[in-house]
Amino acid sequence: QVQLQQSGPGLVKPSQTLSLTCAISGDSVSSNSAAWNWLRQSPSRGLEWLGRTYYRSKWHSEYSVSVKSRITVNPDTSKNQFSLQLSSVTPEDTAVYFCARGTDGYLDSWGQGTLVTVSP
Amino acid sequence: QSVLTQPPSVSGAPGQRVTISCTGSSSNIGAGYDVHWYQQLPGTAPKVLIYGNNNRPSGVPDRFSGSKSGSSASLAITGLQAEDEADYYCHSYDSSLSGWVFGGGTKLTVL
Numbered sequence: 001q002v003q004l005q006q007s008g009p010g011l012v013k014p015s016q017t018l019s020l021t022c023a024i025s026g027d028s029v030s031s032n033s034a035a036w037n038w039l040r041q042s043p044s045r046g047l048e049w050l051g052r053t054y055y056r057s058k059w060h061s062e063y064s065v066s067v068k069s070r071i072t073v074n075p076d077t078s079k080n081q082f083s084l085q086l087s088s089v090t091p092e093d094t095a096v097y098f099c100a101r102g103t104d105g106y107l108d109s110w111g112q113g114t115l116v117t118v119s120p
Numbered sequence: 121q122s123v124l125t126q127p128p129s130v131s132g133a134p135g136q137r138v139t140i141s142c143t144g145s146s147s148n149i150g151a152g153y154d155v156h157w158y159q160q161l162p163g164t165a166p167k168v169l170i171y172g173n174n175n176r177p178s179g180v181p182d183r184f185s186g187s188k189s190g191s192s193a194s195l196a197i198t199g200l201q202a203e204d205e206a207d208y209y210c211h212s213y214d215s216s217l218s219g220w221v222f223g224g225g226t227k228l229t230v231l
Contacts, residue, residue, distance in 0.1 A: 046122050047166070047209055049220040064219045098165055104172065105213065106156040110165035 002026040004099050004111035011117050012093075018086040018118075021076075022099030022111050029075045029082055030055045035102035038073055038084040041113075042095035052102060053082055089118045123148065124210050126223035132200045133231045140195045140226045142210030148221060150191030153213040157186055157195045160207045160225075169208070170195060197228070205230045 008020035022036070029036060035054035041047045051063035051073045063071050072085045086093060099111040125143040132138040142155060149155055155173050158166035168177055170186035173193065185196045193212075197204055210223040 046224050047222040049222070062219070065217055100165075105154055106168055106171040106211065107158070107166070108168055108171075108177070110167070113165050 002101055002109040004101065004109055006097070006099055006111040006114045008114055008116075010115055011119065012089055013120055014090055014118055015088055018084070018089050018093065018097075018116055020084045020097055020099070020114060020116070021081055022083070023079070023081040024101075025080075027101065029053075029080050030077055032056060033103065036073070036075065036082045037100045037102050037107065038071075038097065039100060039107075040093075040095040040097045044092075045095065048095075050084070050086075054102075091118050094118045122224035123214055123217070123221035124212060124223035126208075126210060126226045128224070129227045129229065131229040131231055134200050134202065136200050137196065137198045138200060138228065139197075140208050140210075140228070142193045142195070142223050144191050144193075144212060144214075144221075146191065147216040148191075148212045148214040149188065149193055151215055153215075155186065155188050155193040156211045157184075158209045158211065160209065162206075166209060200230055202230050204228060 003025045005023045012018045035052045037052040038050045053061045053073045070087045075082045094117050096113045096115050098113050100107040101109040157170040159169045160166040173188040174186045183199045207225045209225050214221045
């Protein structure tokens, strides 16, 4: 049973960097069959995939074109977790952020969600 | 505006059958990419209901089924129950965006 536990601040100031972490239990961030994703959900933008990292002989990262210039998703093998960094945030980045495991193209395990508000 | 189009809401009485449509284009569903469906109860994370167009994870009742044809997909729920009241989302891959895309979500109300 895979469990994902999210952590990070719920309030970020405009122009700063949003940082969240997702700790994995029951699987490995280095798995050759899983991908580790970040998504967000807001009333204005709906459910939106942001990016992912995965290991297939080497590390790969893929990002949504909507945030590609501002996002980094990194694995941390020492702690079996992965992280999200989103730079230069604006109030439009206010949303509930989720981490999720991807298997065979779909998302089968999700974190609990973190409401991040961008405000001065 | 979401890449995949779903009706904002559907409703049905207990015991009835409802369907939720998901319309895409030639760069996603029409290109042959799989469609997945998620159920989201208030205040919780989405949970996969159907994967790979028509497959149910263990634990999901067989009242839920999925289908796909051309550039569209559908989720059918038979024998509606009060506990089915939730938001439902479709999900696929889009080759022009090189990323995953979702529908805008459909709120199911059990009358």
